[in-house]
Amino acid sequence: xxxxxxxxxxxxxxxxxxxxxxxxxxxxxxxxxxxxxxxxxxxxxxxxxxxxxxxxxxxxxxxxxxxxxxxxxxxxxxxxxxxxxxxxxxxxxxxxxxxxxxxxxxxxxxxxxxxxxxxxxxxxxxxxxxxxxxxxxxxxxxxxxxxxxxxxxxxxxxxxxxxxxxxxxxxxxxxxxxxxxxxxxxxxxxxxxxxxxxxxxxxxxxxxxxxxxxxxxxxxxxxxxxxxxxxxxxxxxxxxxxxxxxxxxxxxxxxxxxxxxxxxxxxxxxxxxxxxxxxxxxxxxxxxxxxxxxxxxxxxxxxxxxxxxxxxxxxxxxxxxxxxxxxxxxxxxxxxxxxxxxxxxxxxxxxxxxxxxxxxxxxxxxxxxxxxxxxxxxxxxxxxxxxxxxxxxxxxxxxxxxxxxxxxxxxxxxxxxxxxxxxxxxxxxxxxxxxxxxxxxxxxx
Amino acid sequence: xxxxxxxxxxxxxxxxxxxxxxxxxxxxxxxxxxxxxxxxxxxxxxxxxxxxxxxxxxxxxxxxxxxxxxxxxxxxxxxxxxxxxxxxxxxxxxxxxxxxxxxxxxxxxxxxxxxxxxxxxxxxxxxxxxxxxxxxxxxxxxxxxxxxxxxxxxxxxxxxxxxxxxxxxxxxxxxxxxxxxxxxxxxxxxxxxxxxxxxxxxxxxxxxxxxxxxxxxxxxxxxxxxxxxxxxxxxxxxxxxxxxxxxxxxxxxxxxxxxxxxxxxxxxxxxxxxxxxxxxxxxxxxxxxxxxxxxxxxxxxxxxxxxxxxxxxxxxxxxxxxxxxxxxxxxxxxxxxxxxxxxxxxxxxxxxxxxxxxxxxxxxxxxxxxxxxxxxxxxxxxxxxxxxxxxxxxxxxxxxxxxxxxxxxxxxxxxxxxxxxxxxxxxxxxxxxxxxxxxxxxxxxxxxxxxxxxxxxxxxx
Ligand SMILES: Cc1cc2nc3c(=O)[nH]c(=O)nc-3n(C[C@H](O)[C@H](O)[C@H](O)COP(=O)(O)OP(=O)(O)OC[C@H]3O[C@@H](n4cnc5c(N)ncnc54)[C@H](O)[C@@H]3O)c2cc1C
Ligand code: SF4
Ligand code: SF4
Numbered sequence: 055x056x057x058x059x060x061x062x063x064x065x066x067x068x069x070x071x072x073x074x075x076x077x078x079x080x081x082x083x084x085x086x087x088x089x090x091x092x093x094x095x096x097x098x099x100x101x102x103x104x105x106x107x108x109x110x111x112x113x114x115x116x117x118x119x120x121x122x123x124x125x126x127x128x129x130x131x132x133x134x135x136x137x138x139x140x141x142x143x144x145x146x147x148x149x150x151x152x153x154x155x156x157x158x159x160x161x162x163x164x165x166x167x168x169x170x171x172x173x174x175x176x177x178x179x180x181x182x183x184x185x186x187x188x189x190x191x192x193x194x195x196x197x198x199x200x201x202x203x204x205x206x207x208x209x210x211x212x213x214x215x216x217x218x219x220x221x222x223x224x225x226x227x228x229x230x231x232x233x234x235x236x237x238x239x240x241x242x243x244x245x246x247x248x249x250x251x252x253x254x255x256x257x258x259x260x261x262x263x264x265x266x267x268x269x270x271x272x273x274x275x276x277x278x279x280x281x282x283x284x285x286x287x288x289x290x291x292x293x294x295x296x297x298x299x300x301x302x303x304x305x306x307x308x309x310x311x312x313x314x315x316x317x318x319x320x321x322x323x324x325x326x327x328x329x330x331x332x333x334x335x336x337x338x339x340x341x342x343x344x345x346x347x348x349x350x351x352x353x354x355x356x357x358x359x360x361x362x363x364x365x366x367x368x369x370x371x372x373x374x375x376x377x378x379x380x381x382x383x384x385x386x387x388x389x390x391x392x393x394x395x396x397x398x399x400x401x402x403x404x405x406x407x408x409x410x411x412x413x414x415x416x417x418x419x420x421x422x423x424x425x426x427x428x429x430x431x432x433x434x435x436x437x438x439x440x441x442x443x444x445x446x447x448x449x450x451x452x453x454x455x456x457x458x459x460x461x462x463x464x465x466x467x468x469x470x471x472x473x474x475x476x477x478x479x480x481x482x483x484x485x486x487x488x489x490x491x492x493x494x495x496x497x498x499x
Numbered sequence: 500x501x502x503x504x505x506x507x508x509x510x511x512x513x514x515x516x517x518x519x520x521x522x523x524x525x526x527x528x529x530x531x532x533x534x535x536x537x538x539x540x541x542x543x544x545x546x547x548x549x550x551x552x553x554x555x556x557x558x559x560x561x562x563x564x565x566x567x568x569x570x571x572x573x574x575x576x577x578x579x580x581x582x583x584x585x586x587x588x589x590x591x592x593x594x595x596x597x598x599x600x601x602x603x604x605x606x607x608x609x610x611x612x613x614x615x616x617x618x619x620x621x622x623x624x625x626x627x628x629x630x631x632x633x634x635x636x637x638x639x640x641x642x643x644x645x646x647x648x649x650x651x652x653x654x655x656x657x658x659x660x661x662x663x664x665x666x667x668x669x670x671x672x673x674x675x676x677x678x679x680x681x682x683x684x685x686x687x688x689x690x691x692x693x694x695x696x697x698x699x700x701x702x703x704x705x706x707x708x709x710x711x712x713x714x715x716x717x718x719x720x721x722x723x724x725x726x727x728x729x730x731x732x733x734x735x736x737x738x739x740x741x742x743x744x745x746x747x748x749x750x751x752x753x754x755x756x757x758x759x760x761x762x763x764x765x766x767x768x769x770x771x772x773x774x775x776x777x778x779x780x781x782x783x784x785x786x787x788x789x790x791x792x793x794x795x796x797x798x799x800x801x802x803x804x805x806x807x808x809x810x811x812x813x814x815x816x817x818x819x820x821x822x823x824x825x826x827x828x829x830x831x832x833x834x835x836x837x838x839x840x841x842x843x844x845x846x847x848x849x850x851x852x853x854x855x856x857x858x859x860x861x862x863x864x865x866x867x868x869x870x871x872x873x874x875x876x877x878x879x880x881x882x883x884x885x886x887x888x889x890x891x892x893x894x895x896x897x898x899x900x901x902x903x904x905x906x907x908x909x910x911x912x913x914x915x916x917x918x919x920x921x922x923x924x925x926x927x928x929x930x931x932x933x934x935x936x937x938x939x940x941x942x943x944x945x946x947x948x949x950x951x952x953x954x955x956x957x958x959x960x
Contacts, residue, residue: 103529141832
């Protein structure tokens with residue numbers, strides 16, 4: 055399942071252009087923005103410490119140890135360090151290469167870990183149809199009352215510990231998935247642009263309405279929307295978890311689903327996917343067949359907020375529902391740090407008439423979701439979640455807007471834990487709601 | 500003297516606690532450098548004392564067994580001050596990070612040495628007070644590190660450097676005893692000014708554990724200007740002219756074109772990337788005076804060839820400009836793999852000469868040097884953009900550096916304005932100090948630290 059090669063000469067870290075590693079001049083400017091360093095005050099848990107370890111490995115001054123592997127998984131991959139780093143260190147790339155080395159060297163292998171990695175990365179998240187079937191089963195489990203019965207009878211006790219702890223976190227699966235909500239082609243009149251829409255894997259099942267809302271916002275702004283009904287996972291999960299080969303496979307499959315030349319843009323609404331999707335050019339740079347298309351793809355790939363602002367979106371003339379008007383905004387790491395998109399979501403939200411906008415302190419601090427971090431490092435993830443909730447509380451917001459399914463579910467889970475009556479919504483869902491309300495203008499008052 | 504000993508990890512753990520002692524390879528590598536380019540060495544262990552008593556016990560143990568101790572704050576130093584030495588224990592103070600008191604009646608703030616400079620500024624700000632020293636690294640540097648390096652900042656011209664704000668300190672002496680030096684009195688002439696001895700001592704005379712700082716009332720108004728110049732010399736002349744005109748602005752920062760381009764590349768705030776040089780100028784204080792001075796500075800800049808002077812629209816834009824300036828050094832690392840920054844400082848009247856000389860040296864040695872710095876203090880940071888793996892080029896860098904230092908001294912300057920001697924400038928110190936000064940330096944050190952356990956090999960042997 056793993057350990058495809060145990061040859062240390064072929065480490066990705068060694069293959070990197072040395073200047074990428076040398077780029078870090080260890081000034082320390084990134085330290086105060088790194089959640090793990092701030093937590094422990096230890097250099098090994100800091101960006102510059104981690105880069106020093108990577109460099110030591112590339113220089114043959116240190117072996118790739120289990121402790122190194124664990125360090126690479128203690129790192130959130132939140133990329134706050136890349137925003138802070140004036141020297142332009144490409145930590146995202148270093149981090150992916152390091153995790154790939156950790157996996158290929160197999161220093162973290164344990165039977166249980168191997169099994170879950172195999173099941174999730176190689177089986178489920180490579181097969182969109184299977185994922186939908188599983189999603190359907192989970193929906194039935196939740197909707198039929200079986201879930202509450204299982205919980206009452208404590209049947210989860212038979213599950214392995216890691217799953218047992220996860221079960222209560224399992225978010226509510228949506229009744230209808232994206233393909234049931236969106237037609238393959240939806241036309242707007244007049245049509246100014248033609249765009250493709252990525253429906254995502256998690257988003258598709260757990261937050262399919264966000265995809266519908268995205269289509270509505272695009273239609274309201276003169277974009278014809280092409281949405282292939284079956285789409286593979288974008289591979290970000292694989293790349294972030296050290297499986298570059300599978301990530302490449304996923305990328306190729308997804309490229310095949312779109313006729314990139316005929317589109318003005320390909321739109322994503324999930325921050326984590328977007329920040330990976332934009333790098334297909336680098337991922338497939340050596341691919342004789344796909345390199346050229348991947349290059350085009352990377353140039354056309356746009357986050358929904360970025361796209362709407364760039365085409366001078368139309369501000370809605372109506373507001374959102376009265377109960378949704380006090381809004382704060384939590385910035386997904388892979389939107390603010392990964393893609394440096396911070397202004398646009400605010401611009402979209404603030405264009406909604408009657409919105410009671412309130413800035414969230416530390417809005418760019420990671421909420422602890424960080425891909426599957428809340429599953430692999432529950433303790434640190436919970437600390438980050440508490441820190442986030444402590445900032446959300448005083449805003450007295452009715453809605454926390456955020457643009458990534460991971461953050462969405464994490465913050466939602468936290469709010470539920472605290473028993474707070476606060477909703478989590480995608481900014482685009484709020485915008486879509488405002489557009490929809492235009493036909494019932496009286497609501498504004 | 501007996502040779503240096505190897506630290507006993509069990510003893511270190513007994514003093515600081517199991518969790519606060521690191522010896523794993525992954526940790527030693529992560530503490531094998533500070534902010535200085537091309538210097539690396541692994542320590543034997545890293546310890547995190549959490550109070551003064553632990554520091555005292557550590558030092559006592561080290562003194563008895565002649566174990567070298569290297570004190571460390573956040574490791575942003577630029578002269579290799581907290582670079583480990585052979586078999587040393589790194590004493591990292593970042594977990595001693597409590598602000599102990601803000602005394603709004605005496606305008607003082609007392610904090611443990613590991614508190615971040617930014618946290619000090621914020622704590623003062625909360626009371627409407629002001630802690631002026633603002634090194635470029637203030638977001639992460641510790642106050643202990645600032646005191647040990649006597650750090651300057653962007654406001655040095657009007658407000659001075661760290662030394663001007665240290666009223667008192669608690670320091671663990673090289674035998675492990677604990678001394679309190681200074682206090683809250685504005686006037687105090689009892690005995691020698693011993694606390695001054697420890698300011699700028701780079702961790703060689705004692706370990707500072709607490710600092711008592713002077714605060715000021717926050718200025719009521721400030722104005723920030725950005726002046727663009729067609730060449731570096733006219734920017735330097737503007738600085739000399741402003742000072743000659745009896746204006747003491749709080750900030751006169753200089754950036755050459757290369758530096759501006761790098762900073763803009765990072766910060767995207769619309770800096771003028773086509774000017775050969777820019778000056779970032781700021782005046783603060785009473786609103787009327789601020790307006791007068793800003794107008795006068797703009798006029799002087801224009802008289803000296805400035806092609807354009809911009810005024811920051813509001814406080815936010817001022818903050819943004821200052822923040823961008825603080826990233827200059829790191830931003831320069833975008834260009835070449837190795838970024839070596841120097842710290843030569845000259846009397847302000849000699850600035851234009853120094854700037855031309857640096858340009859001339861860069862040409863002569865065929866090197867890329869970007870220059871920025873605290874021009875109002877005569878403190879320039881000629882920064883070599885190079886590659887440590889290119890031996891031949893590194894050779895030229897060394898020669899160029901020597902010439903720049905020699906020139907600075909010839910002009911009545913110093914080899915280091917604010918980064919300290921550490922190891923990086925150790926070999927140049929004897930060029931600046933006469934024999935008697937060198938001897939005094941060594942005697943002071945030997946008197947305080949007879950076994951040579953504190954930061955051995957730094958400043959001088
Ligand atoms: C991007 C950048 C910008 C910078 N800008 C400036 C600037 O504008 N002005 C300026 O002056 N410097 C600047 N510096 C240099 C550096 O930040 C300062 O020297 C700072 O004071 C170091 O603080 P530190 O906590 O990182 O100390 P460290 O680097 O850890 O230590 C510095 C020295 O102090 C000693 N030391 C640390 N703590 C103590 C203590 N508690 N007791 C005794 N000795 C101690 C160490 O042994 C070492 O010799 C900059 C550095 C960087 C990377
Ligand atoms: S990652 Fe960037 S900010 Fe952090 S230490 Fe390295 S160069 Fe400095
Ligand atoms: S990605 Fe996040 S957690 Fe990892 S080093 Fe960077 S700032 Fe720290």
